[in-house]
Amino acid sequence: MDFALTEEQTAIFDMARAFGEERIAPNARAWEAAGIIPKELWPEIGALGFGGIYVSEDSGGAGLNRLDATLIFEALSMSCPSVAAFLSIHNMCAKMLDAFGSDDIKARFLTPAISMDTVLSYCLTEPGAGSDAAALKTRATRSNEGYALTGTKAFISGGGYSDAYVVMCRTGDDGPKGISTVVVEDGTEGLSFGGLEDKMGWRSQPTRQVQFDDCKIPASNLVGDEGEGFKYAMKGLDGGRLNISACSLGAAQAALNTTLQYMGERKAFGKSIDQFQALQFRLADMEIELQAARIFLRQAAWKLDQGTPDATQFCAMAKTFVTEVGSRIVNQCLQLHGGYGYLADYGIEKLVRDLRVHEILEGTNEIMRMIVSRQLLSDRT
Amino acid sequence: MKVLVPVKRVIDYNVKVRVKSDGSGVDLANVKMSMNPFDEIAVEEAIRLKEAGKADEVIVVSIGVKQAQETLRTALAMGADRAILVIAADDVHQDIEPLAVAKILKAVVEAEGPGLVIAGKQAIDNDMNATGQMLSALLGWSQGTFASELDVDGDTAVITREVDGGLQTIKIKMPAIVTADLRLNEPRYASLPNIMKAKKKPLDEKTAADFGVDVTPRLEIVKTTEPAARSAGIKVGSVDELVAKLKEVGAV
Numbered sequence: 001m002d003f004a005l006t007e008e009q010t011a012i013f014d015m016a017r018a019f020g021e022e023r024i025a026p027n028a029r030a031w032e033a034a035g036i037i038p039k040e041l042w043p044e045i046g047a048l049g050f051g052g053i054y055v056s057e058d059s060g061g062a063g064l065n066r067l068d069a070t071l072i073f074e075a076l077s078m079s080c081p082s083v084a085a086f087l088s089i090h091n092m093c094a095k096m097l098d099a100f101g102s103d104d105i106k107a108r109f110l111t112p113a114i115s116m117d118t119v120l121s122y123c124l125t126e127p128g129a130g131s132d133a134a135a136l137k138t139r140a141t142r143s144n145e146g147y148a149l150t151g152t153k154a155f156i157s158g159g160g161y162s163d164a165y166v167v168m169c170r171t172g173d174d175g176p177k178g179i180s181t182v183v184v185e186d187g188t189e190g191l192s193f194g195g196l197e198d199k200m201g202w203r204s205q206p207t208r209q210v211q212f213d214d215c216k217i218p219a220s221n222l223v224g225d226e227g228e229g230f231k232y233a234m235k236g237l238d239g240g241r242l243n244i245s246a247c248s249l250g251a252a253q254a255a256l257n258t259t260l261q262y263m264g265e266r267k268a269f270g271k272s273i274d275q276f277q278a279l280q281f282r283l284a285d286m287e288i289e290l291q292a293a294r295i296f297l298r299q300a301a302w303k304l305d306q307g308t309p310d311a312t313q314f315c316a317m318a319k320t321f322v323t324e325v326g327s328r329i330v331n332q333c334l335q336l337h338g339g340y341g342y343l344a345d346y347g348i349e350k351l352v353r354d355l356r357v358h359e360i361l362e363g364t365n366e367i368m369r370m371i372v373s374r375q376l377l378s379d380r381t
Numbered sequence: 382m383k384v385l386v387p388v389k390r391v392i393d394y395n396v397k398v399r400v401k402s403d404g405s406g407v408d409l410a411n412v413k414m415s416m417n418p419f420d421e422i423a424v425e426e427a428i429r430l431k432e433a434g435k436a437d438e439v440i441v442v443s444i445g446v447k448q449a450q451e452t453l454r455t456a457l458a459m460g461a462d463r464a465i466l467v468i469a470a471d472d473v474h475q476d477i478e479p480l481a482v483a484k485i486l487k488a489v490v491e492a493e494g495p496g497l498v499i500a501g502k503q504a505i506d507n508d509m510n511a512t513g514q515m516l517s518a519l520l521g522w523s524q525g526t527f528a529s530e531l532d533v534d535g536d537t538a539v540i541t542r543e544v545d546g547g548l549q550t551i552k553i554k555m556p557a558i559v560t561a562d563l564r565l566n567e568p569r570y571a572s573l574p575n576i577m578k579a580k581k582k583p584l585d586e587k588t589a590a591d592f593g594v595d596v597t598p599r600l601e602i603v604k605t606t607e608p609a610a611r612s613a614g615i616k617v618g619s620v621d622e623l624v625a626k627l628k629e630v631g632a633v
Contacts, residue, residue: 008576011458011571012573012576015570048573
């Protein structure tokens with residue numbers, strides 16, 4: 001058993017962190033205020049290979065594994081979880097196109113997505129179908145020319161911003177087996193967007209409803225086979241959970257680093273506040289939780305890479321643990337900053353807001369616990 | 382034309398530097414090490430020359446402990462073609478002095494036949510600022526130090542040098558040694574595919590003995606101390622008082 005990162009993994013982490021510190025961190029607050037991540041950023045990120053992190057090398061991706069990817073998201077999230085998480089969604093779409101798309105789909109949508117000349121959004125959730133995603137109602141009706149989509153997708157990161165949407169829609173009967181995956185390009189007639197959602201965190205990512213009203217797409221925009229869409233969507237989830245956990249981890253690490261610094265500078269009762277044992281113990285508790293979260297996340301990623309039978313369960317457990325630890329730590333870091341932590345200038349309150357949604361999306365932590373307990377009970381002898 | 386770039390493994394510029402308890406130097410055990418930032422600039426410049434079609438091959442060389450191969454991999458990930466590691470020490474605390482480095486580099490130059498050597502102007506660990514100049518003297522090649530611009534054109538190179546009080550532009554004959562200053566370029570980030578490719582690029586291992594160079598230190602470190610901690614300031618009421626205080630401490 002070897003817990004050390006390889007030389008390449010260290011180089012990847014360092015590169016992602018350095019890039020984030022130079023290009024993302026100084027702008028994170030401004031982008032949040034503007035409610036948008038400037039599109040010019042993405043080709044820079046694409047040039048580093050982050051547009052197709054686990055897309056196969058044959059398709060022009062970096063061909064890395066999921067453990068490598070967690071390092072990238074952890075490192076980038078140290079600068080801004082909102083930007084890192086947006087990249088995670090893009091990569092989830094890219095991976096779907098690579099794994100299941102035709103050569104034609106790859107040429108039209110994947111290649112520009114890898115260079116990040118285009119960005120992709122993932123459309124699964126609907127206003128009435130969240131955790132029970134298989135109940136989705138957006139319908140794609142087959143015609144001679146292709147499909148006509150009608151329905152609404154909710155909470156779409158990049159809605160009205162992205163260049164193409166990877167959409168799970170119903171081509172058949174009710175239930176998971178009637179679902180297919182299609183790509184809808186921005187600008188397609190019948191594609192429109194709801195108003196900008198006013199969110200607690202992730203504010204630099206524009207989030208809108210994505211609406212289809214007799215939105216006609218060519219048949220060649222079908223990804224893989226009809227009726228397989230739900231399976232494709234589920235395949236991406238375990239990895240998505242790892243990524244989002246890594247985003248919590250990186251942000252928590254960044255908050256702890258900032259807090260360590262701050263506690264050495266801030267004085268109360270004649271000494272710096274890092275001299276109070278009660279607060280020292282809180283630092284220790286945060287470090288213990290953070291390290292435990294990191295090792296758990298990497299183990300889950302390793303299991304997913306190995307394809308072990310318990311990978312899904314471990315991804316669910318890691319997602320719950322790491323996102324909850326992450327939220328706890330950034331909240332504690334805010335507390336240790338006192339009143340200043342509540343001010344936007346110190347950058348901590350943003351992390352508290354950004355990380356909150358990690359406990360909700362990519363499967364709520366309640367769903368994660370369902371996955372874990374279901375497995376436990378079924379394994380009972 | 383081949384371009385040779387010597388790179389040094391140094392303590393990372395972000396790390397808090399601690400002096401060893403015996404005062405013999407800086408504690409380098411279990412400390413993050415990276416490529417000397419000026420060497421990164423030198424590597425970047427060499428890669429740009431290759432991309433511009435003015436160089437065919439970029440060879441990086443590092444002289445020191447075995448772990449310096451990580452530094453070489455970093456350079457390979459940025460885009461250098463191959464690497465040479467010259468093991469000259471076992472102990473991470475043994476610094477190879479500029480003259481020994483220059484002598485080894487001279488031998489490497491003679492073996493590889495580059496038309497240009499681009500080095501960092503100095504290493505951020507001991508700030509010697511000597512290796513490039515010594516190598517130039519040993520080889521009898523032209524030198525262009527503290528370069529903030531480099532334009533290679535056939536048999537000559539035009540170099541803008543950052544000198545006290547301004548910029549100096551010189552034209553030198555090739556082959557030459559150029560040392561990179563901070564503003565020569567902004568080094569790129571190694572992309573994921575290039576990081577993965579780096580481990581497949583050739584990395585030759587040699588020792589200082591292979592080149593017949595004695596790396597025994599000629600300098601003796603008498604003492605290493607931490608900079609004095611910043612002491613509390615005082616408030617002054619007027620310019621006169623400020624000037625008086627400055628005179629008192631001998632600052633003016």
